Amino acid sequence: MSRFLNDPDDAVTEMLEGFLLAHPELERHGSSRVVTTATPPAGRVAIVTGGGSGHKPAFIGYLGEGMFDAVVCGDVFASPPVGSVLEAIRTVNTGQGVLLLLGNYSGDVMNFEMAADMARDEGIEVEMAVATDDLGAGSNVRPDQRRGVSGQFLIWKTVGAAARQGAPLTELKQLAQDVNAATRTMGVSLNGCTLPGSTKPTFSIEEGQMEIGVGHHGERGRSTEPLVPVDDIVNRLVEEINQELQLGQGDRAAVVINGLGGTPMLELYVAYRRVALLLRERGVSLDVNFVGEYFTALGMHGFSITLMKLDDRTFDLLNEPARTPHFTQTKPQN
Amino acid sequence: MSRFLNDPDDAVTEMLEGFLLAHPELERHGSSRVVTTATPPAGRVAIVTGGGSGHKPAFIGYLGEGMFDAVVCGDVFASPPVGSVLEAIRTVNTGQGVLLLLGNYSGDVMNFEMAADMARDEGIEVEMAVATDDLGAGSNVRPDQRRGVSGQFLIWKTVGAAARQGAPLTELKQLAQDVNAATRTMGVSLNGCTLPGSTKPTFSIEEGQMEIGVGHHGERGRSTEPLVPVDDIVNRLVEEINQELQLGQGDRAAVVINGLGGTPMLELYVAYRRVALLLRERGVSLDVNFVGEYFTALGMHGFSITLMKLDDRTFDLLNEPARTPHFTQTKPQN
Structure with a gap:
């Protein structure tokens, strides 16, 4: 490549x-x-x-x-x-x-x-x-x-x-x-990634397939399946995550929709939409969100969903200011 | 796609x-x-x-x-x-x-x-x-x-x-x-991009080729050429830009190295390195830089170099605070 x-x-x-x-x-x-x-x-x-x-x-x-x-x-x-x-x-x-x-x-x-x-x-x-x-x-x-x-x-x-x-x-x-x-992540992708100097991707799947459970180094996931609409992908990933986190009525959550390097932000926000609607249906308050590229795998076309169960202390810490080359946060206005 | x-x-x-x-x-x-x-x-x-x-x-x-x-x-x-x-x-x-x-x-x-x-x-x-x-x-x-x-x-x-x-x-x-x-941009890519619902990219070039002069909608550029080391690409794009901007000894510049959506940030910083060294050789002071994805074309693997000739007023304005979903800037500390 x-x-x-x-x-x-x-x-x-x-x-x-x-x-x-x-x-x-x-x-x-x-x-x-x-x-x-x-x-x-x-x-x-x-x-x-x-x-x-x-x-x-x-x-x-x-x-x-x-x-x-x-x-x-x-x-x-x-x-x-x-x-x-x-x-x-x-x-x-x-x-x-x-x-x-x-x-x-x-x-x-x-x-x-x-x-x-x-x-x-x-x-x-x-x-x-x-x-x-x-x-x-x-x-x-x-x-x-x-x-x-x-x-x-x-x-x-x-x-x-x-x-x-x-x-x-x-x-x-x-x-x-x-x-x-308090945190769980699931990833999905349409391809692997290719290391500098290599000519072969870490893995390849056919057009119209998706890989469920990929890692951040282009690792193959646990299953290759036909690609379905992103709402269905989100339903499934959130379901798996929530079997462990058990987020329900009255709980507060943070979410990261993380692009793996080659995923248009358009797609990340369409995925976020479904996560937000799903959690709302369950009575979970989605108090903090990060949508973008936070932790990539070169130019992989895929994304991961992270959910975290929040408490007052971790909510406050996520809202504290930060000032770094690629993440700057100011105190919320309210 | x-x-x-x-x-x-x-x-x-x-x-x-x-x-x-x-x-x-x-x-x-x-x-x-x-x-x-x-x-x-x-x-x-x-x-x-x-x-x-x-x-x-x-x-x-x-x-x-x-x-x-x-x-x-x-x-x-x-x-x-x-x-x-x-x-x-x-x-x-x-x-x-x-x-x-x-x-x-x-x-x-x-x-x-x-x-x-x-x-x-x-x-x-x-x-x-x-x-x-x-x-x-x-x-x-x-x-x-x-x-x-x-x-x-x-x-x-x-x-x-x-x-x-x-x-x-x-x-x-x-x-x-x-x-x-005071601003000029040149872009280069390894592929076009594919619109949602389309199965074909806006254009395709062979592995080992690059397209010089691409736009932000997957538009084909002005020439398809053998891919060369990124330092040579940068030399050429900066040279073309500077034939118009005429940045020289004592001038101040801002630069944007903009990923088009599918380009690992690793590559953007390798490109930035060469831009910075080139301008330093010419005695230009590179006072403001933005390296990342600022204006993409879906998941296109390409990048653009923007150079701008700065004056005191535009330098100050670029450093003013901003607080938006995907660009936050605080006042510089000095």
């Missing part, structure tokens, strides 16, 4: 150079792939994340006020090395500890755990919270073996805001785990 | 329903496709735009503080009807006049002109500014016959900010024309 790149092997390096040229308020450390905000998070816990590249705006697009203090960038869809994670921890620690937020992928978990152990040996307080919001592989998959997908955006936003409010490390870790437990 | 829709004929209606459910601070008027902010622009000029749908976040994604007061939505890639444009003008006029911002497409220009005339007959002061930033068809095309493409984002942002500062109608029209005259 053709792409707008130079040497595909240089894609992440050149992207990072471009990103830092466009956002000079951020800093790159040494020759590594650690990017941080210019101001260290003095007197509070630092929030660090990372993972493979190719998911933009995630992760570096959310570096800044109210979200991340450091991001460690791997190659496209590849875990960042242990040394880089350790460097990120050292760089942003100001003595109040560091919380690592990541998705449940074995390479990421292993490298972040090793870096956390090494940092602890240096006397830095480090905790980790691993997101497992994806129901794509089915509800019979044990919760701790599920992937972290676009529901992570809600973890990043709430935990980032709470860190700025001065919450201590143990409370932030608990918050991340609570938000993760 | 498969899409995540219900009946394709309902796509725009359902998208609008979804959009209004997601952004209840906006209002839809009657059964028409006019969307406005909830608060009329009392005591100042109102800014209205519109055009075909399928370009999101343009146009309705920019309704709100610091940008548009009303947007008139047509069908996908189709001009909105005269009656809707007139309704928009009537709805947001508070006696200070209405400025219509639009791109240079014959259907849009005709319908907006007719609506403006009818509004003037009712005693409403209306002016129009038509964007012609696209160099896609070549510099031998007369400036007044060029299309309006992603450079319009810079017009919307500057004019929207100046309207909030209380600038009168004639000054706002002049500002829009000045920004347009």
Whole structure:
């Protein structure tokens, strides 16, 4: 597949150079792939994340006020090395500890755990919270073996805001785990995606088919089925999600309709319409919504639906201001 | 081509329903496709735009503080009807006049002109500014016959900010024309795009080819050529743009690297990197940048480069706050 790149092997390096040229308020450390905000998070816990590249705006697009203090960038869809994670921890620690937020992928978990152990040996307080919001592989998959997908955006936003409010490390870790437990995601796509330098997509399905349960790396889902109207797709995904979340009369929810990179926003809003009507029918108050591209898989034509059960605290945290290259939020007017 | 829709004929209606459910601070008027902010622009000029749908976040994604007061939505890639444009003008006029911002497409220009005339007959002061930033068809095309493409984002942002500062109608029209005259755009893509309900793309090129000079409706460009590294594409597009803008030592510029809907942000930042390095080599100060999807063509895999020559006034206006569903900006910290 053709792409707008130079040497595909240089894609992440050149992207990072471009990103830092466009956002000079951020800093790159040494020759590594650690990017941080210019101001260290003095007197509070630092929030660090990372993972493979190719998911933009995630992760570096959310570096800044109210979200991340450091991001460690791997190659496209590849875990960042242990040394880089350790460097990120050292760089942003100001003595109040560091919380690592990541998705449940074995390479990421292993490298972040090793870096956390090494940092602890240096006397830095480090905790980790691993997101497992994806129901794509089915509800019979044990919760701790599920992937972290676009529901992570809600973890990043709430935990980032709470860190700025001065919450201590143990409370932030608990918050991340609570938000993760209250959040489920299901994805669907019309194709896989093609890595830079590769000529083949991660998978292909026939025109008129859809893949249910895809991941954020072009992973095949759990079933290939005839494409149906998007209202029917939404009905089904929300139904599966809600078998676990049990949102009902009087509950409050947040939703993310996340485009995977090649999906027109027109389609995302048609999908959102059905989610909103469905939840309204059930008496659920849809108090927060994010519709757009928050966590992509290169140019995949697909989307994911994330639902989260809200309480007063998480509602407030989602509404706190944020100011990052690709997500800016001001206080609501009312 | 498969899409995540219900009946394709309902796509725009359902998208609008979804959009209004997601952004209840906006209002839809009657059964028409006019969307406005909830608060009329009392005591100042109102800014209205519109055009075909399928370009999101343009146009309705920019309704709100610091940008548009009303947007008139047509069908996908189709001009909105005269009656809707007139309704928009009537709805947001508070006696200070209405400025219509639009791109240079014959259907849009005709319908907006007719609506403006009818509004003037009712005693409403209306002016129009038509964007012609696209160099896609070549510099031998007369400036007044060029299309309006992603450079319009810079017009919307500057004019929207100046309207909030209380600038009168004639000054706002002049500002829009000045920004347009200081702005040029060139686009490139790897494919056309497919309209909802259609099975064929607007055009197809072979793998390994690129189309130079594409528009925002999947229009074919001026030439199909072998795909080259993105640095070489950028060199060429910037060169063509700068033959007209003549940016040189000591000049200040704004840039938009606009994804057309299916282009990974990874690629946009690799392209931005080269733009930034090129301008630096020439002694141009790149003071404002926007990298992302600002004005799309459904899911087209392509991007456009917009350059604008800045002065102190337009620099300040681009940095004024904005608060809309898909573009929020806070004052810079310094």
